[in-house]
Amino acid sequence: MLDVTLQALADPTRRAIVARLAAGESRVTELAAPFAISLNSVSKHVRMLERAKLVSRRVAGREHFISLTPGPMDEAIGWMTQQKALWAWRLGRLEEVLDHG
Amino acid sequence: MLDVTLQALADPTRRAIVARLAAGESRVTELAAPFAISLNSVSKHVRMLERAKLVSRRVAGREHFISLTPGPMDEAIGWMTQQKALWAWRLGRLEEVLDHG
DNA sequence: GCATTATTCACCCCTAGAGGTGAATATGTT
DNA sequence: AACATATTCACCTCTAGGGGTGAATAATGC
Numbered sequence: 001m002l003d004v005t006l007q008a009l010a011d012p013t014r015r016a017i018v019a020r021l022a023a024g025e026s027r028v029t030e031l032a033a034p035f036a037i038s039l040n041s042v043s044k045h046v047r048m049l050e051r052a053k054l055v056s057r058r059v060a061g062r063e064h065f066i067s068l069t070p071g072p073m074d075e076a077i078g079w080m081t082q083q084k085a086l087w088a089w090r091l092g093r094l095e096e097v098l099d100h101g
Numbered sequence: 102m103l104d105v106t107l108q109a110l111a112d113p114t115r116r117a118i119v120a121r122l123a124a125g126e127s128r129v130t131e132l133a134a135p136f137a138i139s140l141n142s143v144s145k146h147v148r149m150l151e152r153a154k155l156v157s158r159r160v161a162g163r164e165h166f167i168s169l170t171p172g173p174m175d176e177a178i179g180w181m182t183q184q185k186a187l188w189a190w191r192l193g194r195l196e197e198v199l200d201h202g
Numbered sequence: 203g204c205a206t207t208a209t210t211c212a213c214c215c216c217t218a219g220a221g222g223t224g225a226a227t228a229t230g231t232t
Numbered sequence: 233a234a235c236a237t238a239t240t241c242a243c244c245t246c247t248a249g250g251g252g253t254g255a256a257t258a259a260t261g262c
Contacts, residue, residue, distance in 0.1 A: 003111055010107035011220085015180070022187040028239065041221060043240065048219090062229040062238045068188050073181040079116070080174040086123040087169050112250085129209065142251060144210065149249090163208045163259040 001052070002079060005072040008052035013037070014045050018068060021055060025067035102153070103180060106173040109153035114138070115146050119169060122156060126168035 008014055017031050032042035046066055049055040053072050058065040088094050109115055118132055133143035147167055150156040154173050159166040 002116065003113055006107050006111035007219095009181070010104055010111055012104055013220090015103065018184055019187075022184050022191070024191060029237090037220085038222065039239080040223080040241095044220075047240095062227095064239065068184075070181075070185045070188050073185055077178050077181050080110070080171075080178050083119055083123050083169075084171045084174055086120075087171050090123065090125060108249095114250090130207090138250085139252065140209080141211095141253080145250075148210095163257095165209065 001072060002075055004052045005054065005076050008048050008054055009073075009076070011045065011048075013042075014049055017042070017045060017049065017066075018054060021066060021068040022070075025058070025065045027063050027065055031066060102173060103176060105153040106155065106177050109149050109155055110174075110177070112146065112149075114143070115150055118143070118146060118150065118167075119155060122167060122169040123171075126159070126166045128164050128166055132167060 009018070013035060016034070020026065020031060020034075028043055028046060029039065031046065032039045035042060046055065046057075049066075050057060054069055055066050056069050058067065085094065110119070114136060117135070121127065121132060121135075129144055129147060130140065132147065133140045136143060147156065147158075150167075151158060155170055156167050157170050159168065
């Protein structure tokens with residue numbers, strides 16, 4: 001799923017949505033408000049975040065409440081951290097990564 | 102540059118290249134060897150990793166030695182970690198992220 | 203000089219994605 | 233019932249990306 005996660009986060013609009021959701025769940029319309037793009041486009045962005053399981057949806061009447069599910073980010077963080085660790089280990093300075101990497 | 106970094110890492114072939122480079126620098130041909138795709142395609146993948154500054158190139162004669170530059174991953178790791186932290190903080194369980202996130 | 207090796211350049215094809223608009227669906231309000 | 237709101241569906245356009253092939257460029261080896 002790393003593909004889907006990283007691709008989902010590669011788009012600035014979607015990262016802004018994620019950042020917004022870190023502050024709490026919100027409706028699609030609220031998510032769309034800050035952007036100059038159409039509500040429809042935001043809806044599609046949300047769908048891609050859903051596909052990446054970075055958000056989940058709670059439907060209450062006609063409103064869809066989107067909330068963050070940061071779990072998949074762990075895998076991405078883990079992969080990058082591991083690559084960095086291997087690289088640093090080969091260079092003989094593993095401490096650099098373990099200390100503040 | 103988060104866009105470029107995450108997009109570069111979103112492709113499995115490029116992640117495999119990065120993983121290979123964590124073990125040490127290597128030539129484009131060596132990088133291409135494990136893949137079923139053409140050398141040309143691998144060359145393009147390397148170019149995208151270069152654009153993301155995840156790798157750098159040292160030209161020695163006709164050989165191009167590619168090596169990992171994991172710096173940009175810090176920014177990506179930092180962004181995700183921060184989002185997770187904000188989210189967890191709002192939920193009142195910051196320790197979850199600080200301990201093993 | 204000539205052939206071989208390493209890599210890129212210049213194209214082509216095809217799909218995915220980001221944007222749009224207008225209609226459909228579903229719920230809420232009066 | 234009639235209207236308004238929230239969201240998605242269905243389509244269109246355009247560009248970027250991943251794949252390919254064949255030629256060009258550059259360096260090595262003979």
